[in-house]
Amino acid sequence: MMNPIMHQLALVKRELWEHKSIYVAPAAVAVVSVLVILTGYVFVKGYEGAVELGITAGQNVLGEAERRAALMGFLVGNTAIYYFAAAILTIFYCLDALYAERKNKSILFWRSLPITDAETVISKLLTALIAIPVVTWVVVIAAHLVTLLFVSLFVEIEGGSAFFMIWKSAPIFDVWAANLVAMLSLPIWYSPLIGWFLFVSAWTKRSPLLVGFLPLVVVPLLEYFILRTTFVRDAIQSRFDQMPLISGDKVIRIFDNHDFGNVSESFSLFDLISVPQFLASPAMWAGVIVCALFCTAAIYVRRYRDDS
Numbered sequence: 001m002m003n004p005i006m007h008q009l010a011l012v013k014r015e016l017w018e019h020k021s022i023y024v025a026p027a028a029v030a031v032v033s034v035l036v037i038l039t040g041y042v043f044v045k046g047y048e049g050a051v052e053l054g055i056t057a058g059q060n061v062l063g064e065a066e067r068r069a070a071l072m073g074f075l076v077g078n079t080a081i082y083y084f085a086a087a088i089l090t091i092f093y094c095l096d097a098l099y100a101e102r103k104n105k106s107i108l109f110w111r112s113l114p115i116t117d118a119e120t121v122i123s124k125l126l127t128a129l130i131a132i133p134v135v136t137w138v139v140v141i142a143a144h145l146v147t148l149l150f151v152s153l154f155v156e157i158e159g160g161s162a163f164f165m166i167w168k169s170a171p172i173f174d175v176w177a178a179n180l181v182a183m184l185s186l187p188i189w190y191s192p193l194i195g196w197f198l199f200v201s202a203w204t205k206r207s208p209l210l211v212g213f214l215p216l217v218v219v220p221l222l223e224y225f226i227l228r229t230t231f232v233r234d235a236i237q238s239r240f241d242q243m244p245l246i247s248g249d250k251v252i253r254i255f256d257n258h259d260f261g262n263v264s265e266s267f268s269l270f271d272l273i274s275v276p277q278f279l280a281s282p283a284m285w286a287g288v289i290v291c292a293l294f295c296t297a298a299i300y301v302r303r304y305r306d307d308s
Helices: 004-018 021-060 064-097 099-103 106-111 117-157 162-167 172-189 191-203 208-227 231-238 248-256 275-279 282-304
Strands: none
Touching: 004 021, 004 117, 021 064, 021 117, 064 099, 064 117, 064 172, 064 191, 064 208, 099 106, 099 191, 117 162, 117 172, 117 191, 117 282, 172 191, 172 275, 172 282, 191 208, 191 282, 208 231
16 A cells, blocks of 8 residues: 555646646746846846946955845845746646546546545645745756856856856855745745635636635625625735744844845845744644635535536
8 A cells, every 4th residue: 555645745746747837837937037137138238348347346346245145136036036926826726726627527537546535635735835836946946047157157258257256155055945945835824825726626617717716805895895894804914914934123124224235244034034933823823724624625525526
């Protein structure tokens, strides 16, 4: 009998095979990102004299702290678009994960195998919570390396030292580690919505996108006009307020500091995040419980609904 963990790994691998967008989407974002960098290189070639002067000044004037701060900002800024792409990808994946197999009747094949409804739903939840963030993170690392190689080539062509200006100062491992923590924490924080979308995918007969989002707008409005309360709206809005992983006061202090470069030599992105604070957050655990309830409902619906 297959180990339950290996069984789930096999089911998640099946999701990666069936939903190629999980790795195609972030790869497409990476290609666009690199092309933007190349376009910027072609543009600045028209200001070659100023660029050479800037690189020379950067080597002679800027200290290690300033270069580290600039490269950290460059890498973090270059990563933001991947978070947005992963969020959109997760929404569409969850809404399609259980709906598509009923629509194309492949559910009949999977039900002929020794796979329970619970195992199927859990595998799709794990794909949304872990597989999509990890695949996106791997693509981010590859994109960062390619981008830094292009920037290094540009610096060398313009007469600078790529090792001294780029690789010696770039906090790549700090940025990558912090990104992995953030990418794995965000789906947990938004797990109530992920659970809701999976339930909609299992339940609706058509238009999962409309059925998934319409109640998120209509129910808060009805609650306000009928009951004069805002409980549902506040519950949804709380997911989009500051996440407990981020230490907001530290962010304000760091970026309000006019001499940021002088404090950045030992600065790490982990100074801005707190995993214990996140794990101790009642809001996070409440969201996990809501997600579990929606996933339980999705298992029940998948088990007893027969659209064939």
